[in-house]
Amino acid sequence: MQGFLDIFDIYLLEAVVNGILLGGVLALLALGLNLIFGVIDVTWICYAELVMIGMYGMYYMVQVFGLPYWVAAPIAILLVAGLGALLHYLVIEPLLTAPPVNQLLATGGVLFILQSFATVAFGIDFRNLGIRLPVLAIGEMHFSYSRLLAFIAALLGMLAIYFFMKRTYTGTAIRAVAQDRQIMPLMGVDTKRIYLITSALGGALAGLAACLLVLQYDVHPFVGLSFGPITFLICVLGGLGNFVGGFIAAFVFAQIISLGGLFSDLEWGYVLAFAFFIVMMFIRPAGLLARRS
Numbered sequence: 001m002q003g004f005l006d007i008f009d010i011y012l013l014e015a016v017v018n019g020i021l022l023g024g025v026l027a028l029l030a031l032g033l034n035l036i037f038g039v040i041d042v043t044w045i046c047y048a049e050l051v052m053i054g055m056y057g058m059y060y061m062v063q064v065f066g067l068p069y070w071v072a073a074p075i076a077i078l079l080v081a082g083l084g085a086l087l088h089y090l091v092i093e094p095l096l097t098a099p100p101v102n103q104l105l106a107t108g109g110v111l112f113i114l115q116s117f118a119t120v121a122f123g124i125d126f127r128n129l130g131i132r133l134p135v136l137a138i139g140e141m142h143f144s145y146s147r148l149l150a151f152i153a154a155l156l157g158m159l160a161i162y163f164f165m166k167r168t169y170t171g172t173a174i175r176a177v178a179q180d181r182q183i184m185p186l187m188g189v190d191t192k193r194i195y196l197i198t199s200a201l202g203g204a205l206a207g208l209a210a211c212l213l214v215l216q217y218d219v220h221p222f223v224g225l226s227f228g229p230i231t232f233l234i235c236v237l238g239g240l241g242n243f244v245g246g247f248i249a250a251f252v253f254a255q256i257i258s259l260g261g262l263f264s265d266l267e268w269g270y271v272l273a274f275a276f277f278i279v280m281m282f283i284r285p286a287g288l289l290a291r292r293s
Helices: 002-007 010-040 047-064 069-095 100-122 145-167 169-179 191-213 228-238 243-263 266-283
Strands: 135-138 141-144
Touching: 010 047, 010 141, 010 145, 010 169, 010 191, 010 228, 010 243, 047 069, 047 100, 047 191, 047 228, 069 100, 069 191, 135 145, 141 145, 145 169, 145 191, 169 191, 228 243, 228 266, 243 266
Parallel strands: none
Antiparallel strands: 135 141
16 A cells, blocks of 8 residues: 555645545535526525534534534534525525526525624634544545545435435426426426425535534634635536536536645635636636536
């Protein structure tokens, strides 16, 4: 094993593996956003703020109420799933026939409302879960168990959604509505119910992401800015509503961020990722694997 590792630059290999681990969580976030857009055709600018609410939920359940992490996590997922359904019912459903700019402004307004609510309710202090996981050492490389567990949980979450979409009647109906929103109601599919379930599923994925990210990030009202913009760019690069494209784009972005951080500061990794996105928008403006009409 050590001889194999010696062939490569240890730090380069470590950065590549860390990029893969980061890509799993980014792919989970992109899946939730793409699921909502692909079915409902509305982009939730406030999606990262649902994750932020879930992270606060985890913090209070674990630190204040003393619940074990494994008990708090399912509750947080259900909480954010309910918040996603409520957001659809109160904000999105009345605007389904409105121009896209109105929908963007409405979800952008929800973003500021949730940030302001968190600031007033919880303050601007940085809080953490207080759970310290060990570091996995492989040769001279070191990996955080929190990232490794987040990667595994993210993959399991994505597999669960895949089998739900492929093997259940509701999942089949969701895919059918995503293919043709006009014809499905004529065939007896209750699109309002499907939209509500899709919003709840998107919220559940945001809740799962919150449970994983709270192990790596401090919680504060603006934590969504740490991964919200990059998630939106991943969805655009992969082609909005395209699950496979979003999955590929998540790992491409993650590698650019990780390798950029290897040769300079981590912030430069994000700069390179944004620059790559701009260049790709000139080359593939509809996304890497955009749907063909």
